[in-house]
Amino acid sequence: MQDSEHYSIGIDFGGTSVKLGVCRGAELLTTDEPIPTAAHPGPNALIGAMAERVEGLRQAYPGIAAIGVGVPGLVDFDRGYVHELTNVPGWKHIPLKTILGEKTGLPVVVENDANAMAYAEWRYGAGRGLRNVVALTLGTGVGGGLVLDNKMFRGSSFSAGEIGQMSIDFNGKPGHYGNLGALEKYIGNAQIAEHAVKRYAEAGMSKDISECTPKAIAIAAQNGDDIARQIWEELADWLGTTLSSIAWLLNPDAFVIGGGVAQAGALLFEPLERKVQSMLSTVVWEKLQILPAKFSNEAGIIGNAALAADAL
Numbered sequence: 001m002q003d004s005e006h007y008s009i010g011i012d013f014g015g016t017s018v019k020l021g022v023c024r025g026a027e028l029l030t031t032d033e034p035i036p037t038a039a040h041p042g043p044n045a046l047i048g049a050m051a052e053r054v055e056g057l058r059q060a061y062p063g064i065a066a067i068g069v070g071v072p073g074l075v076d077f078d079r080g081y082v083h084e085l086t087n088v089p090g091w092k093h094i095p096l097k098t099i100l101g102e103k104t105g106l107p108v109v110v111e112n113d114a115n116a117m118a119y120a121e122w123r124y125g126a127g128r129g130l131r132n133v134v135a136l137t138l139g140t141g142v143g144g145g146l147v148l149d150n151k152m153f154r155g156s157s158f159s160a161g162e163i164g165q166m167s168i169d170f171n172g173k174p175g176h177y178g179n180l181g182a183l184e185k186y187i188g189n190a191q192i193a194e195h196a197v198k199r200y201a202e203a204g205m206s207k208d209i210s211e212c213t214p215k216a217i218a219i220a221a222q223n224g225d226d227i228a229r230q231i232w233e234e235l236a237d238w239l240g241t242t243l244s245s246i247a248w249l250l251n252p253d254a255f256v257i258g259g260g261v262a263q264a265g266a267l268l269f270e271p272l273e274r275k276v277q278s279m280l281s282t283v284v285w286e287k288l289q290i291l292p293a294k295f296s297n298e299a300g301i302i303g304n305a306a307l308a309a310d311a312l
Contacts, residue, residue, distance in 0.1 A: 007061050008309040009054055009106075011069040012113065012300030013037075015087040018046065020053050021298070022061050023305035026124035028298055032057060043094045051103035066107045066312055068304030069096060070116035072143075077158045080110035086176070109308045113300055114161060117293070118145025119152060120303030121256045123310075125294035130253040134246055135293070136163055138239075138261035142184040148250065164188075168241050186238045187261065189214060196231050203227055218264040232267040239268075240275025247276065247284050258293025265292070 007029075012019040017034035032053050040046040050069075058064050073085035080097020101108045111119075118135035127133035131150055137143040142164030146153040154160050164184030165175055175182025185191055196212035205227075220228035243255055262268060269290060277285050295302055 006065040006309040006312055007063040008305040009057055009064055009067045010116075010301035010303065010305030010308070011050060011067065012116075012304065013069060013071045013085075014113075014300075015072065015085075018050060019301060020050070020057065021301035021305065022057055022064065023302055023309070025306075025309075026302060028302060029061070030057070031298075031301070037088060042090045043096075043099075047096065047099050047103065051100060054100075054104050054106070064106070066109065066308035067100065067104065068109045068111065068116070068306070068308030068311075069100065070111050070113040070300045070304045071096070072113045075110055075112050075158055077109075077111060077154055080108060082110065107308070107312065109304070109311050111304060111307055112143075112145070112158075112161075114143030115145040115152060115154065116303035116307060117143070117258060117295075117299040118147060118161070118256070118303070119307055120295050120299045121258070121293055122147040123306050124302065125299075126256045126291040127254055130289075132250065132252040133254050133256055134161075134163075134243075134250065134252045135256040135258070137259035137293075137299075138187060138257065139189060139259040141188050143259075146250070148252075163242060163246070166242050166245070168238050183238065183242050187235050189260065192217065192231075192235065192261070195234070196228075199227055199231055214261045214264065218267055221264075221267050229267070232264060233271045235261075236268055236271035236275050240272050240279070243272070243276050243290075244279035247280055247288060251284055253287065254289040254291050256291050256293050258295065258299060262292060 007024050010021050019034045021031040022029045035049050040049050074083040082094040082096050085091035097108045097110045114137055117137055121127045121135050122133045133147040135145045144161040144163030146161045165182050167181035168183055169181030172181025173185040192214050193209045193212040196217050197207050200207040217228045273290050
């Protein structure tokens with residue numbers, strides 16, 4: 001696949017803000033001021049604000065040919081239809097592709113945000129040149145996206161890749177959809193902090209939630225805190241159990257892991273590699289890579305812009 005010469009706009013829709021940028025291939029040419037999500041209640045007002053920003057960007061870059069939007073929820077990719085955004089009130093059953101296309105006059109692609117991150121990493125990032133890539137984002141929750149045989153795999157209802165909903169304990173914590181032991185109920189930001197508070201309490205140490213963010217636990221571990229290091233080992237056990245199951249099912253070339261939790265670096269990746277290797281045959285493991293994501297906060301913009309440009 002050749003890198004597209006089209007200019008395209010990537011829109012990264014989050015519960016806090018909507019970020020826009022103009023890309024040409026992997027190059028992020030410019031970003032616009034984020035739109036506060038809550039400042040525009042309801043879909044119509046927010047889509048209108050997006051369209052206004054798109055128009056401003058087109059004045060600066062007249063060659064813009066398409067728009068890609070990534071949203072944190074369930075999407076019908078073919079229709080560009082948003083079924084539901086869990087953390088954004090009022091966003092249910094919204095034909096986003098149609099509305100934004102009519103307002104801007106441009107082709108629009110609508111994708112799940114984790115799929116957009118996966119596409120960015122496969123197309124231009126850590127997974128470039130690999131045929132089968134499973135990408136994860138570790139943050140508030142756990143998102144995932146699948147590229148299989150050099151194509152995004154979305155499943156029959158475009159819901160594939162929801163790795164955070166996979167179970168690591170069939171008698172475990174209830175997930176959002178009633179699925180017991182859902183991974184993101186163990187390694188989301190808030191869940192990590194709660195677990196850390198509990199682990200310190202068991203050792204006779206009182207810690208506040210604000211002292212136990214993933215970043216704080218990583219700093220503590222780097223400074224020689226044994227409990228903090230044990231916490232990262234436990235997180236790697238939980239995540240590694242899931243990745244091992246995925247490896248047996250899909251036999252990918254690589255797992256690409258991004259998001260805030262992955263910023264812990266070797267504290268997470270070293271025990272994670274040991275855990276995954278211990279649960280796999282050499283045939284599955286020997287060519288499997290576990291890689292940190294190349295892109296950080298800009299992954300959504302780049303991935304959505306690439307999806308839109310490649311669709312042309």
